[in-house]
Amino acid sequence: MSRETLEQWRLPAGILLLAIVAFFLFPRGEDGDDAATPSPTVIAGQPGGEVISPEPTDPPAPSAEPTAEPTETPEATETSEPTEEPEDTPAPTPPPARADGFTAEVLACRSISGSTCNGRLGTLPAGASSFTALVRFTDATAGDTMNAVLDGPSGRIDGFPYTLQGGGDGYYYSQFQAGGLPAGSYTLTALRNGETVATTTFRKAG
Numbered sequence: 673m674s675r676e677t678l679e680q681w682r683l684p685a686g687i688l689l690l691a692i693v694a695f696f697l698f699p700r701g702e703d704g705d706d707a708a709t710p711s712p713t714v715i716a717g718q719p720g721g722e723v724i725s726p727e728p729t730d731p732p733a734p735s736a737e738p739t740a741e742p743t744e745t746p747e748a749t750e751t752s753e754p755t756e757e758p759e760d761t762p763a764p765t766p767p768p769a770r771a772d773g774f775t776a777e778v779l780a781c782r783s784i785s786g787s788t789c790n791g792r793l794g795t796l797p798a799g800a801s802s803f804t805a806l807v808r809f810t811d812a813t814a815g816d817t818m819n820a821v822l823d824g825p826s827g828r829i830d831g832f833p834y835t836l837q838g839g840g841d842g843y844y845y846s847q848f849q850a851g852g853l854p855a856g857s858y859t860l861t862a863l864r865n866g867e868t869v870a871t872t873t874f875r876k877a878g
Contacts, residue, residue, distance in 0.1 A: 719832035721807075721818060721844035724787065773811035776869040778820060778862035781806050787843040796858075796876040801851050805831060807844040807862040807870065812836055817865050818844035824858035824876075850876070 781804045782791030789806050796803060805820035812818075813836075820831040831846035844862075855878030862870040 719834045719844070719846045721834045721836065721842060722786070723812065723836060723838040723840045723842035725841040726838055772813070774809065774813075774864065774869070775811065776807055776809040776862050776864065778860055778870040778872050779806045779808075780804075780860050780872060780874045784845055793874045796850060796853075796874060798855065798877040800876075802847055802849050804845050804847045805860050805862075809843065809864070809869070810841045812839055812842060812864075814839040819863040819866075820844070820846045821861050821863065822848055822858055823861065825854045825856040826852075 779789045780793040780796070781789040782793060782800075784790060784804050784806050787806070787808055793803060805822070807818055807820060809818070816836045816839075817833045818836065819833040822829040822831070829848065831848070834844050834846075836842070836844075853876050855876050857873060857875050860872050860874070861868055
């Protein structure tokens, strides 16, 4: 190619190159709408649980053992020997038992070790990033679905359901990310097959 021909094509080629670069680098306003869509900042996750003490195959008959005073023994076990209940039942003060004997309590904990609540929360610190809802129960049935939900100033936050593989005494937990929770009062509710079985309240500091 001669020098004269090269000089003639240099300017058009430069203009074409600039046009291509401008096309790819020019900002597009329409794509910004998708990026502006907010994502949820408060979530719940890491559900799990375990049955610690399987329920017996033959249901116990409390009145069959004490033959001398069958009507007085239930009162004696509740009032005269309170120290034995924590060994058999994880919950120290469970609500009244239902028709099938099921009881439960729910705790807001800084963390857990199995069924142990490490640092029960009355007030959640403002800078806390998460907390764990711990549900301890007795006399559950295999196939029961446990869950925990949180109600407060930001509305309802659902935990994740967990289906028990066995029956008896045990625990369920679900971790809540709390970084986006506003200050205020909150109610933590334990559910068994969608039915409320226990509640507790706490505050998040501002």
